[in-house]
Structure formats: structure tokens, C-alpha cells
């Protein structure tokens with residue numbers, strides 16, 4: 654079976670007509686955020702591109718039979734963790750998980766994530782960007798190794814690197830059971846919040862789907878506006894829409910670009926301001942870091958928060 658993608662891919666840099674339009678309106682002709690990258694960050698991006706060359710190799714001639722897809726899923730999840738991922742799951746590959754027009758000859762997608770170090774928020778936007786790219790690079794290495802291991806079992810497998818492959822990250826992660834979609838548009842995992850990066854492998858190796866992991870995120874988002882109050886572009890909407898049966902808030906990219914692309918520093922504020930970095934895992938050191946970060950946001954003049962609207966009962970894990 655092959656899957657033909659239906660989800661529109663967002664191009665980057667000058668290939669993105671919306672970005673070009675915003676630049677014209679602002680009267681700028683360079684993408685400040687890209688221009689300003691340091692050599693260490695550029696080195697990581699080169700490594701990321703090199704790894705993209707090893708996505709596909711020959712499949713071993715002898716195929717290992719898989720009588721139990723559930724057991725195989727467990728084995729693959731354990732392998733992901735052994736290779737350095739922090740969480741992993743699998744789903745049936747569907748057209749909305751693939752970029753428009755791309756044809757993938759596989760039935761399943763394995764999604765995994767690697768947690769980011771939230772402590773880098775102390776060192777500012779350049780450190781946050783470096784951490785993001787380091788984790789992405791690690792994800793590429795894991796995806797390449799995982800795909801190689803599956804091909805070694807005699808099953809076809811292709812590694813996908815987010816931003817360089819053909820997989821739509823959010824729906825693949827959602828159906829692989831890695832978390833719920835927050836108002837800020839990122840996937841929230843119970844242990845790592847939204848501080849993580851993903852990697853993917855598509856394959857025909859028989860696997861069982863994890864399915865959505867629902868733990869109350871969206872109910873909380875309905876009564877929380879921390880990410881939207883802290884977004885310098887006011888790009889995060891209050892109203893949600895439903896696509897493919899899943900509720901989501903769609904970030905207004907046109908409003909986001911002046912901050913995330915057209916100024917010199919990386920913008921990751923919506924993710925870093927989300928309390929899920931400590932809410933579900935109850936990690937006290939992360940909670941202290943979060944409070945410090947939000948204190949800095951307040952000093953910077955943001956209307957930080959009003960955790961919940963006046964009169965709304967405080968969730969028990971926020972009482973302290």
C-alpha cells in the first residue's frame with residue numbers, strides 16, 4: 654500500500670510567499686534570524702543535512718516474520734529508548750500525516766521524541782536555539798539508526814527528519830500517542846511538556862497503533878491564556894477549529910513571523926511559557942526554573958498571567 658499526502662507543506666525562507674509578503678510590508682530584505690546565526694549553530698545545520706543523506710539504504714534479504722504486531726511495537730519502542738529517544742509510539746500512516754503530493758510506500762509511522770533541556774531558558778534565545786538544533790540533530794541520528802535496524806530485519810524503512818522529510822510532525826506524533834495539542838500549536842507530552850523535538854521512521858514492519866494520549870491538556874487550555882498573553886506577536890488565537898476530528902488552535906503565522914523570523918533572536922516563548930513543563934510531571938526543579946522564566950517575562954513587561962480567569966477554581970496542582 655502507498656500513501657499519498659494531502660497536508661500542505663510550509664516552505665521556509667524566501668520560498669515562503671507569506672514570509673516574503675510580510676517582509677515587503679515591513680520594508681526589510683533579509684531574514685534577520687537566519688542571517689544572525691552563529692558558526693556553532695550553522696555547523697549543527699550542516700550535520701543535520703549530512704544525516705539526511707542516510708535516510709534510505711538496501712533492505713536485508715531475509716525477512717523476520719512478525720506474528721504479533723503489539724509485541725513488535727513494544728520491541729520498537731524499547732529500541733527507540735535504547736537509541737536515545739525519551740518516548741516513542743506508532744500509528745497507521747494516513748494521508749494527512751504526509752506532505753501534499755508526496756507518495757510514501759509504507760503502512761506505518763514510528764514517532765519518537767527527545768526532550769530538550771529547559772534549563773537553557775536561563776541563557777537566552779541563542780542558547781535555546783542551539784539546544785533545539787542539537788536535539789533535532791540527535792533525532793536525525795536516532796531515526797537513521799532505527800530505520801537501519803528495521804531494514805536489517807528485512808522490512809523496508811525510511812528515516813524522516815522533521816523539516817527535512819515528508820512527514821507532518823504533529824498528526825504523526827498525536828496518533829502515535831505522544832501527547833495532546835496545546836493552544837500554542839505544539840504537542841504536549843505528560844513528562845516533557847512541549848520541550849522536545851521529534852523524529853520519524855515510516856515502514857511496512859507490522860505495528861499496533863498507540864492512538865491519542867489524552868490527559869486533560871485541552872480542557873486546561875480552554876481556561877488558560879499564558880502562551881497567548883506572552884506571545885509578542887499576539888499570534889495565538891482564542892478560538893479553536895477541528896481538523897481531521899481533532900481540536901486545534903491555529904497560530905496566525907503572519908503575525909508570528911515578525912518575531913520568529915524577522916528579528917535576530919529565536920522566538921520560542923509560547924513553548925517556554927507553557928506550565929506543562931512541570932504541571933504533570935510535578936518536577937520541583939523544573940517548576941523553579943519555570944517560575945524564574947516567567948518572572949523574567951513579567952520584568953520584560955508581559956501580562957503574565959492571570960493563570961485562570963477570575964472566579965475559576967484553581968486546579969489542585971497549581972495551588973502550591
Ligand code: SF4
Pocket residue numbers: 835836837838870873874875877878879880881926927928929
Ligand atoms: S500555556 Fe496554557 S493555553 Fe497555552 S498551551 Fe500551555 S496550557 Fe495551553
Ligand code: SF4
Pocket residue numbers: 883884885886887888889904908909910912913920921922923924
Ligand atoms: S514563536 Fe513567538 S511570535 Fe510565534 S507564536 Fe510563538 S511566541 Fe508568538
